[in-house]
Every structure is written in C-alpha cells, then in structure tokens.
Amino acid sequence: MxxxxxxxxxxxxxxxxxxxxxxxxxxxxxxxxxxxxxxxxxxxxxxxxxxxxxxxxxxxxxxxxxxxxxxxxxxxxxxxxxxxxxxxxxxxxxxxxxxxxxxxxxxxxxxxxxxxxxxxxxxxxxxxxxxxxxxxxxxxxxxxxxxxxxxxxxxxxxxxxxxxxxxxxxxxxxxxxxxxxxxxxxxxRDDQFRLIAWIASLSVLFLFFLNNLIIYFNFKHKIILYYLIVQIGGMIYVTDYKQFFQVLFPCPVFTIGLLPNGQLTHYDLGNLLQHFSIFLILFGLVQLTRAYLNTSTTLPRLDFILRYGLYTYGLLSFILLVINTCLVYLESYTIWYHNVLALFLIGVIIWTCIIGYVRRLPAASPFLLATILPLSFILAISLFHVFVSFNKNEGTLLPDLAIITQALMFSVALVARTKLIQQELMVRNAEALQHLFDMREMELSHQLTELENQKINADIRHEKTKNELLQQRLEINQRELASTTLYMVQKNELLANLKARLVKLTNRHPTVSQQELKGIESILQSDQYLDADWGKFKVHFEQVHPDFFDNLLAKYPSLTKHEIRLYAYFHINLSTKEIAALLNIDPASVRRAKTRLYKKMAVSEPDTPA
Structure with missing residues (x-):
C-alpha cells in the first residue's frame, strides 16, 4: 500500500x-x-x-x-x-x-x-x-x-x-x-444478508442432496439421479448469483466488453459456472419430467420438444461459452436469448405436467404440485432478467426461493413416486412369484417329459431288440421254408423220375415179375405223404407270413385248396418250373392255372419267373 x-x-x-x-x-x-x-x-x-x-x-x-x-x-x-x-x-x-x-x-x-x-x-x-x-x-x-x-x-x-x-x-x-x-x-449489511441466505440455501440443498444420494445408492433409479443433478446445479447457481465464487477463489477474466452506457463488463470463471449450473438445472428438470411421466410413451410430441429444446439450449450455451472465453465478449448481447430459451423450456415443462395431470398419468398429480411452485420462481427469475435487469445485485431472493422450494417440493414428488414404485414392485414381486411357480411347473413337466422320453427310448430299444429277434426268427423261418420247398421240389422230381421209369419198365417188360412190381409200388406209395409235406410247408410259410391264408380266404372265400396252394407258391416268387415240379404237372398247366386264378381274383397278373 x-x-x-x-x-x-x-x-x-x-x-x-x-x-x-x-x-x-x-x-x-x-x-x-x-x-x-x-x-x-x-x-x-x-x-x-x-x-x-x-x-x-x-x-x-x-x-x-x-x-x-x-x-x-x-x-x-x-x-x-x-x-x-x-x-x-x-x-x-x-x-x-x-x-x-x-x-x-x-x-x-x-x-x-x-x-x-x-x-x-x-x-x-x-x-x-x-x-x-x-x-x-x-x-x-x-x-x-x-x-x-x-x-x-x-x-x-x-x-x-x-x-x-x-x-x-x-x-x-x-x-x-x-x-x-x-x-x-x-x-x-447487504453482504451479511447475502451470506446468511447463501448459507441457509446451501444447507438445505446439501441436506436434501445427502439424503437423496443415499436413496440413489440404494435404488439406483434415474429419477433420483436427475433430481441430484438439479440440486448440484442449484448449489452452483446460488453461489455464483450471490458472487461468492470471487470470495472463495480467484476467478480469471477471459474477455472484456464495453456497454453502450460506458460501463465496463467482463466474462470470467463465475459467468462460465453460472451457465454451466443453468444447463445442469434445465437438464435435470427436463430429464426428470421425461422419466417421471414417461413422456416418450405417454406424450411423444411433448417429449420431442423437451428433448430437442434441451439439445438446442446446450448447443447454444456451448458455442457462446467458446466465443466468450476464447474470442470476444458477447455475454451482454446474448443473455436475453439465453433467458428466453430457458423460459421456453420451463414453459414446456409446466405444460407437460398439466397435460399429464389432465390425462391422469401415474403420479402426475403430485408431480404437478411439486413442479408448479419452484418452476414459477424460476420463471420469475428469467422474466426479471429479460424485462427488468441482468444485475445480480437485484432480486437476490428469487434463486434461493426457487432452489429451496424445488428441493422441498420435489422431495414430496419423490415420496409419491417411491410409493408408486413400491406398488409396482409388489405387483412385480407377485408376477415374479407366479413366474417362479410357472417355471417350477415347467421344470417338473420337463422332468416328466424326460422320464417319458427315457421310457420311450427304453421301449424303442426293447422293440429294436424284439425286432432283431423277430428278424433273426424270420431269417430262420425263411431258410426253413426255402429248405422245405427245395426238399419238396427234389422229392417231386424223384417221384416224377420213378413214374417215368415205371412207364418205361412197363413198356419194355410187360411180363415183369410180381416181386419187382411190388418194389416199385412201395416207392410210389410214398407219394401219399405229399399232403403232409404241404402241411409242413404251410407251417413254415405262416411263420414268415402270419395270417396270410386267413386274410386270403377272408378276401377271396371262393378259392379252392389247390388255388390257395398255387397262390402261396406265386407269393414267394417260385418259378413256373418249380411250381410244376411241386404239383407234378407240366409248366404250361401252371401258366394256365395262374391265368385262371388271377382272373378269378380280378387282379392284374404279375410276371412269374420261368
């Protein structure tokens, strides 16, 4: 000095x-x-x-x-x-x-x-x-x-x-x-009054902030997060509005401007923090309104206006912040537009609350009551700065009233919202229990299905084993049937040869001794067992083709025993020559008998091997 x-x-x-x-x-x-x-x-x-x-x-x-x-x-x-x-x-x-x-x-x-x-x-x-x-x-x-x-x-x-x-x-x-x-x-005296008002406002805000911070850590709900953002912005705004940042620490000056009345003004760190706090308040209020009333679903048009109005304000604030801090002082010329845009956003928020109340959205009534008073004070601040004065030394109680009423009234809205959330949680818990029971029932049903599947798989394995055994039995029967058929064919061929020899012997020696004729007669006597051979063949055939003869007689009851026997030979695809040997007839007779049989049965005649 x-x-x-x-x-x-x-x-x-x-x-x-x-x-x-x-x-x-x-x-x-x-x-x-x-x-x-x-x-x-x-x-x-x-x-x-x-x-x-x-x-x-x-x-x-x-x-x-x-x-x-x-x-x-x-x-x-x-x-x-x-x-x-x-x-x-x-x-x-x-x-x-x-x-x-x-x-x-x-x-x-x-x-x-x-x-x-x-x-x-x-x-x-x-x-x-x-x-x-x-x-x-x-x-x-x-x-x-x-x-x-x-x-x-x-x-x-x-x-x-x-x-x-x-x-x-x-x-x-x-x-x-x-x-x-x-x-x-x-x-x-004015400084003391401002200091008392500032301490009182910060104390109220800080207490509500701590209380809601604890609630947020317990619930992690975004509505409480937006409420905390509004409170942080309010504390910064009140501190700058009462010009206590200059008391707490040096505020560097970025740009200087001269007003038309000759007054020198400037843009310093306090102005920057002021605009940042206003953006935090508007951001928190807009997002709180959108989340509280779920406007993206219930009021999509107003939600669009709120969202893009906030984007516009944020972009304008950022551009002017860069200009005022780095280029040239424009604060006194743009503050009017800032306040008008803030007025617009606050007005849209109030209108959204009113529309939500009219449409009876969940918890819209307490939210409107909690919003109308603090937003009215915020509107009064903006109107005061637009139409009266931008001087921070005037209207000093409006920010305090706005911030304190906001903290108090929004706490009431959060209580109402908490009750609504509790009711929703009770409903969701009931739904969760029902889902749990349904899942348990589905789990038991799934276990039952698995047991049934295991039983089916066991049955399938059993049937597979049974089918394998049946297949083995079928193969055995088919081999026996083939052996029996071959035996019958060979036997009939033998009989045919004996008959031929007898005919030749009779023709050559008309005066053959009686003893020799008895021997030949004994051989031919074995021909009487042909019916027994057919019975044995029939048994093996039915083992391979169950119910074949019953079904055939049920469908064609007019068939004779000889025709049934002939059709059985056709069914196992014996050749004409083999059938002729079994029946002791010539092949031409077999073909004629086949034609008559299929004509009688009124079915098309398949090809038969020669």
Missing part, C-alpha cells in the same frame, strides 16, 4: 511578507485563492445508501505522482470531462465529498470503467495518504465486488479523493466516468 505524508502549507502572512506586490494586487490574490480552491463543486454525502457523484475533475495522467497531482497548481483538472482512451491510457479523477454527519464514517466507492483503478485517500489516524485498488484486474482481496474501494469520510469535513483510472482497453469513443459511493455499513 502506497503511503504519503501530508505537507505543511505556508501561512498567508508569510506569503504576504515575501511578496513585493502592491497592496491592491495582494488583496485581489487573497480573494482569488479561495475561489480557485473551491472552484470544484463539493459533493455532499446525503443519508442515502447509494449516491452517484455528478461533480468531479479530470486530469490526463502523464506519469504524475500523487504528490505532484495533489500539490502542483499548474496541473489543470477539467471539471466533468470525459475519458478519451485514444488520447491517454491513464487519467486522474479528483472528487471532493463532505460528510454531513458529526462522526467519521467509512464509504465504498466504485468507478466505471473499472479495469484497474487506484483510490488515494488521506488517513487521519496514520496521517498518510493510503491507496487501494479495485476493478477487473485488481488483486483479489476476498471481496464479493471487485470494484469497491474503501475510504473514511470525516464528519462535517471535506474529503478529497484522487483516483487513478486505467483506460488501456481500446475504446473507440469518449466515456463519461461513473462514480458511485455507498456507505460501507449498507454494503456490509
């Missing part, structure tokens, strides 16, 4: 004694000095919280020190002049104020433009000139408002203030400095 000791001024008497001018000139000089001293209008600090100084004097700074500015009478201060950055980068402001009170009182003074201003005031306690800096680039002293600089105004005494104004920002026009003085007691 810069300090200067007060210089002792020479008395008027010493000044007169040293002058050699005529008395008349001395008299004029003595009369002119008070006029020069009091040429600048004195600003009386009335009993008001804030006063704007209308009278000041301006001096172009050409590297002057405070001592020279204060004591050099040749330096010309121009009353109520404008700052011209194209002419100089630093100016000296001289302000004379008088405190009408009987006691000393501290005041805060701010000067616009406020890049980096330095206030010099006289301290009666230390009898020194002390300095204090304020402005955008002033060192962070843990103050909520960087522009404020403090001085003490003596009671019933004029107080002269010298302020060095930095105008190095490339302004292209003359600017009237704006000097505002406020009682420090008023500032401290």
């Amino acid at each position: 810069l300090e200067y000791r007060a210089a002792d001024f020479p008395s008027y008497r010493l000044f007169i004694n040293q002058c050699q001018l005529p008395k008349i000139i001395l008299l004029l000089v003595l009369l002119f000095i008070p006029v020069m001293v009091h040429a600048q209008t004195v600003n009386t600090l009335m009993d008001r919280s804030t006063a704007q100084i209308k009278s000041y004097a301006l001096l172009v700074d050409q590297g002057y020190t405070l001592d020279r500015v204060r004591t050099d009478t040749t330096l010309r201060f121009v009353p109520n002049d404008s700052l011209r950055p194209v002419k100089a980068t630093y100016y000296w402001l001289k302000v004379v104020v008088i405190n009408p009170a009987h006691y000393d009182e501290p005041y805060n003074v701010s000067v616009q433009p406020s890049l980096k201003n330095t206030l010099y005031s006289f301290d009666r306690n230390s009898l020194r000139w002390v300095s204090q800096q304020g402005g955008i680039y002033a060192p962070n002293m843990g103050r909520r408002n960087r522009n404020l600089m403090t001085f003490v105004a003596q009671g019933h005494t004029e107080t002269t203030l010298f302020i060095q104004v930095d105008v190095r920002y490339p302004f292209d026009k003359a600017i009237k400095p704006v000097i505002t003085i406020e009682k420090q007691a008023i500032t401290n």
